[in-house]
Amino acid sequence: MKELKELKLFCKELSVISGNIIKNYWRKEINIETKKDESPVTIADKKAEETMREMIMKEFPDHGILGEEFGEHNSDAEYKWILDPIDGTKSFICGTVTFGTLIALTKNNKPIIGVINQPILNEFLIGDNISSFLNDNKVSVSNCDKIESSVLLTTDYLNIEKYQNKKGFDELMKKTKLFRMWGDCYGYYLVATGFAEIMIDPIMNPWDSLALIPIINGAGGKITDYQGNDPVIGNSIVATNEKIHNEVIKILNQAESI
Numbered sequence: 001m002k003e004l005k006e007l008k009l010f011c012k013e014l015s016v017i018s019g020n021i022i023k024n025y026w027r028k029e030i031n032i033e034t035k036k037d038e039s040p041v042t043i044a045d046k047k048a049e050e051t052m053r054e055m056i057m058k059e060f061p062d063h064g065i066l067g068e069e070f071g072e073h074n075s076d077a078e079y080k081w082i083l084d085p086i087d088g089t090k091s092f093i094c095g096t097v098t099f100g101t102l103i104a105l106t107k108n109n110k111p112i113i114g115v116i117n118q119p120i121l122n123e124f125l126i127g128d129n130i131s132s133f134l135n136d137n138k139v140s141v142s143n144c145d146k147i148e149s150s151v152l153l154t155t156d157y158l159n160i161e162k163y164q165n166k167k168g169f170d171e172l173m174k175k176t177k178l179f180r181m182w183g184d185c186y187g188y189y190l191v192a193t194g195f196a197e198i199m200i201d202p203i204m205n206p207w208d209s210l211a212l213i214p215i216i217n218g219a220g221g222k223i224t225d226y227q228g229n230d231p232v233i234g235n236s237i238v239a240t241n242e243k244i245h246n247e248v249i250k251i252l253n254q255a256e257s258i
Contacts, residue, residue, distance in 0.1 A: 004112070004128065011103055011115050011126060014055060018048040018085060018101050019119030026120060027095045040089050045069055048085035048101065056081050068207040080106045084207040087116075088155075088184030097121055098186040104211035110232065114214035116185045116192075125189055127218030132192055141221040141241035142194040147251070150197035150244060152176040153190065155183025163202040164226050164236065168252040172198075175251065188212045191239050192219040198248055199239045202226060209237050221245075227253060 025044035033041050049069045056065055057073070064077030068084045081103065086092050088099030103115040116125040125134045132139050144150050152173060154160065160169045173179045176198070182190060187199035192215050201208070213231055216223040222242040225234025228249040240248055 007105060007113060008126060008128070010059060011105070011113060012124060014052050014103055015101060015115060015117035015119075015124055017055065018052050019117055021048045021051060022086065022092075022101070022119050026092065032093060040093060041069060042086070042089065042093065044092065045085045045089060049083055052081075052083055052085065052103070066206060068205070078108060080109070082106060082111075082207050082210045084211070087208060088186070091184060091186075098182060098184055100185040100189070102185055102207065102211040104207075104214070106210060111210045111213045114211035114218075116189050116211065116215060118186070118189070123189070125192060125215060127192070127215035129214045129217040132215050132218035134193060139193045139219050141191060141216075141219050142197055143243070144197050144241060145243040147172070147175045147244055147247055148177060150176050150178075150241075151190075151195070152179045152198045152200070153182050153187040153196050154200045154202075155181065155187065157181060160200075160202050165253060168254055169200070169202075171254070172248060172251045185212070188216065188237075188239055191221060191241065192216055194219075194241075197241045197244060199237075200226070200252075201237045204235055204237050209234075212237065212239060224249065 022044050030042050035041050046069050049067045053065055064074040064080035066072045066082050084102040086099055087102045091099040097120045101117040104111045105113040114127050160166050190196035191199045213223055216239045222245040223231050223239040225231050226236035
């Protein structure tokens with residue numbers, strides 16, 4: 001589809017330009033502000049989103065935009081860009097590389113393209129629900145079919161108890177081969193590229209989650225909310241290599257009534 005190809009090329013442009021901005025501030029002394037939800041924001045977040053919004057409005061004036069830092073524009077548009085300029089701002093501030101820029105394009109509120117761009121590592125991961133590519137190389141989830149052989153990731157273990165059923169998560173954690181907090185978008189990158197099998201976030205906003213859906217689907221994985229429902233309308237995410245997804249969801253939720 002010619003239109004989809006052109007939109008993907010534009011996603012690459014957005015990633016390159018925003019990535020160059022972010023690189024300028026990485027591991028530099030910058031002012032850190034605290035938002036109303038007590039999450040941090042920096043000049044890198046703001047400038048990257050501002051630039052992407054300007055590019056979108058110039059190239060596609062009829063499209064809508066929803067960004068983490070500057071809200072919504074043209075909310076009733078058929079096509080809408082969902083932007084998280086730095087997913088993992090805390091990681092960015094700490095000088096790690098487990099952050100990235102998330103870009104999603106939705107059509108009638110369904111995500112059709114998703115991007116995870118890591119500007120420091122020069123890794124551009126894009127998916128369209130059918131296939132996913134990392135720097136032009138097709139990627140796929142792992143073939144692991146046993147929880148006991150899987151790698152489980154989350155962004156912040158403390159958030160599990162705050163927002164979901166901790167007993168179920170702890171049971172899952174005990175069954176897996178390895179548990180680590182290699183989180184934010186980097187965890188989903190690892191699932192999509194076959195280096196981990198399970199990535200879980202107990203609470204998500206649309207700018208956190210929508211870009212992940214076409215990527216995980218395109219890599220042959222499965223992505224739902226914490227209860228196994230549609231991730232587009234959910235406020236949590238469970239992404240796996242598909243083979244173990246149903247069992248993961250069952251374990252996460254089985255202890256709720258205990």
